[in-house]
Amino acid sequence: MEKIHATRPGLVLGFHGCEENVRDALVRGSIKMSPSSKPYDWLGSGYYFWENSYERAYDYACNPPGNKVIRSPAVLGAVIDLKFCLDLLDTTCLKLVYDSYQTLSEAAEQNGRMLPVNKYAMGSKDLLLRNLDCAVIENLHTDREIKSLLPYDSVRSVFVEGDELYPNSGFKNKNHIQICIRNPNCIRGYFNPVEEVHWPDPVLLKDNGVGDWV
Incomplete structure (x- = not known):
């Protein structure tokens, strides 16, 4: 039953901000993408993408966090099959993550250790350094491995981030x-995303006898 409900059918588009030469090499297949394994990664270790958001990926490439420098900002596109997904928009998956936190917290208390802490990055009002969340999700993966349960292929979540979209708004400008x-x-x-073109094309419409297009 778990496999049926946690499998996400169909394909999604993911976008990743990076250097232009890295994007081009990945599209050509001359290099392989490297997974991230930082202790503050929001969703644990793996390959990170913004779902269906070219603009957010490009903004990240233009304004990378910390001391990271991207000299030629670009966006890598990817066609993704989420397969068996720990989807944190799903109530069942959220409960699994909560249970993982409980076991991690109990283990830390028994061993006299402190749990990792989510932290604010310098100059930000958001918890961008997700050490606790990363540890909880990695603990869930480890627990499944110990119990010989099917491993998750992917992790997915919505993040509320940034400033109010407008006064008294429930939306943030970096959601x-x-x-x-x-x-x-x-x-x-992988693919190199194409730039949008103006559509409908007023020249084509005129040539087809449609008349002026406004």
């Missing part, structure tokens, strides 16, 4: 859905 791919076979292919 997004983030995907962490654990199983690289979920990534079906």
Whole structure:
């Protein structure tokens, strides 16, 4: 039953901000993408993408966090099959993550250790350094491995981030859905996103006798 309800059918588009030469090399297939394994990664270790948000990925590439420098900002596109997904927009998955926190907290207390803490990054009002969340999710993966349960191929979550979109708004200007791919076979292919063109094309409409287009 778990496999049926946690499998996400269909494909999604993911976008990743990076250096232009890195994007081009990945699209050509001359290099492989490296997973992130930082202790503050929001969704644990894996390959990170913004779901269906080219603009957010490009903004990240233009304004990378910390001391990271991207000299030629670009966006890598990916066609992704989430497969068996720990989807934190799903109540069942949220309960699994909460249970993981409980076991991690009890283990820390028994061993006289402090739990990791989510922290604010310098100059930000958001908890961008997710050490606790990363530890909880990695603990869930480890627990499943110990119990010989099916491992999750991907992790997905919505994040409320940024400033109010307008006064008294429940929306923030950096809200997004983030995907962490654990199983690289979920990534079906990379592509170089094309720039949008003006559509409908007024010249074509005139040539087809439609008349002036406003």
